[in-house]
Amino acid sequence: FLRDRFPGEDEQTATYARVLTSMAPRPVTLRTLDVGGDKPLPYFPIREDNPFLGWRGIRISLDHPDIFKTQLRAMLRAGAATGSTDGLSVLFPMITMVSELDEALELLRQAHAELVEDGVPAHFPKVGVMIEVPAAAYQVELLAKRVDFVSIGSNDLTQYLLAVDRNNDRVAKLYDSLNPAVIGVMQWLVERARRAGKPVSVCGEMAGDPAAALLLIGMGIDSLSMSLGNLLKVKWMIRSVPLSVAQALVADVLGLESAQQIRAAAEEVMIAHGLAGLVRPGQH
Template sequence: MSFIQGVAASEGIAIAKAFRLEHNKLIIEKRHITNIDNEIEKFQKAIMFAADELEQIRDHSRAEAGEDHAAIFDAHLLVLTDPELIGPVKDKITTEKLNAEYAIKEITNQYIVSLSNSENEYMRERAADIRDVASRIQSHLLGIQVVNPSMIAEDVIIITQNLTPSDAAMLNPKVIKGVVTNVGGRTSHSAFIAKSMNIPAVVGTKTAFEDIENGDFVILDGHKGLVHINPTPELIDEYEANRLKAEEEIAQLAWLTNEKTISNDGQDYTVVGNIGNVEEANDVIRNGGEGIGLFRTEFLFMGRKQLPSEQEQFEAYKAVLQALNGKPVVVRTLDIGGDKELPYLKLSKEMNPFLGFRGIRFCLGEQSILRKQLRALIRASAFGKLKIMFPMVAVIEEFRQGKAMFEEEKNKLIEEGVKVGDIGLGMMVEIPSTALMIESFAKEVDFFSIGTNDLIQYTLAADRLNEQVSYLYQPYHPAILRLIQKVINAAHKEGKEVAICGDMAGNEVAIPLLVGMGLDEFSVHSSSIIKTRAHIRQLSKKEIEKMLDDLLSLPNAVEIGDALEKFSYKRNI
């Protein structure tokens, strides 16, 4: 028996035989052609066949994983028609009389090398998307059949060098019990899709594809990032028991879906879900969510050739509000920039996009986009309990400008005779300046949602997607916890509620701390809702409050984390 350490990309335990998913190696030879028109026609036909395949994959992904995952393949389709890519390929065929597949290789390699050398892990992962599209076109030119994981018919754990986004979208979760890759990271599209399908995944193992043979028995531990190869019967029994226990615990908690989230000393809390599209709203309801704490609207804008119309947006927001049937829905206005781009806007490249033109900054600079979104939201407010929040607010003037536009558009719609509901107007707390000046904000803002993922990276100056500085991404750092406590205290003083919508809200070790701090709302992935609610019901806020000062006075994240682990262990929670 041996094991390999990788990166846990999608939680869960899988136990099955290994299936090596090996992609056909494309041998791209450089050839000089004599018939340029014929070569360009072949190239255009290959693009057409590739587009047909991608449309099928997109539709399959939409049905299995939701609209935001299908948008990945809308983006791939845009690559297929991108004149900045297609034009240079045709030029190489024409001017250098090169065969099409080699011309594709030369042009796409320029993009791939540039993205692969980026310091930003998200941008490095995008190189895989271009490589995926290029390989698909080249396969058609060479007459090679593209690998289709949907044809796998038995329970297996896929072992592969690299799971392309197209591969991931075609996984059948009924038979694909897990995924192990040599390369990739937590932010890859493949990991994103696997997580949405609840398929456990361990990525970045470096050697799994070489070390594991077809038919080897494998245990995949998606919590610790471990892959056990041909484990002992005792270890199999241990993992199988843990897997069944986890499933039983979730099943036994189903009764909580119709109950309130109340701690064992009688304090009320709210546990809501994070979504990126209309379909995911149903997952939140099914898992017992008490509302939507974060609707990421940028997915309505991605994977398309132009901005969505006001009517398109209105229909999407209306559908989510109606699905929640009176439960609150918090919608975040468009948050692009940083790791999210809209190719059709042709925004200028920035040296550091995470500190640049993103969030509310972008929307205040492109006011027509924000006004259209606000109008759609205000119109939809008549169909449910709507709250709107602005992202990436750094100074009070940004919130005031956003609020002024909101009020102007609301008044226009009322004058037009449009029915408008009561709408709360809040903001994200993601930047240290906001947390430090929270008293000023609390007098004017209706509610707050702390985005701990960004707050941690901006406070500790550590890119959360950069593995080289990942040791600095410390949710329990005293500076982070003091900022969170400061926000909660100041908001409560003004009678305003505070939520957390980052990873921390669903972290079982962090939940007792957040309960003791007085957090009002936990906004988590839909699969974590019921566990988070059950966890809170076991806790006593008064008991945790007694130890809070001592906990927050500890000097570093390690000691705080250890103290929280001990607290949970002693109480068996």
């Protein structure tokens, strides 16, 4: 989408097919259009006083169902073209209400039905919902019943819980995903998604931070999505610290009162398991 215009259905199909082919036979999750806030498009200007609380993510898609359905059709066509019967998942971002998810699912069903009617051997994909705002967090059980998996967007969830714009230098020091409130909500989310029988993943900076990832593993997170630069560090941590230790750490930090205390506790465990090289300089 980073070009001078919206890509057409054929262009999108070709791009998604390349991604699916390059990752086969591994599963691929394609997130629907997630612009607005800190993700602008040059040909689709959105001018708002507070873009993080405005028109973004699924809100834009549902207000432009033609653009949205084009993207959904392209994803399904790419899955059909590459034979990805079980490898394609579709993820809806910035959901705040059950009705938004229902509307998005209906458009996905329409896109699938249209392709099947046209003779395209499209399989209905696995579907996930992103939990990025407190409203969605506290409806996670209702949302989870409608989808196959739950993905927690740690960057936005942190800033909305703490009322901190992470791009504002004046308050940047207040933005910390290890804040006790964030950790408590994350644990609460995992418990309720588990109750609904759905796997949970986490994306964002939290997933690529070894100390935070240690806590996420202890909470029972099934998968982490991170930048390539953090992959080896987090992999090293997961291989080095037993799951039982991570679970005990979570129980310990839920009673702590600051992000600094929580990070110190996590990094103490990391050092004890030979991971001093992953501890942030100056922390210990």
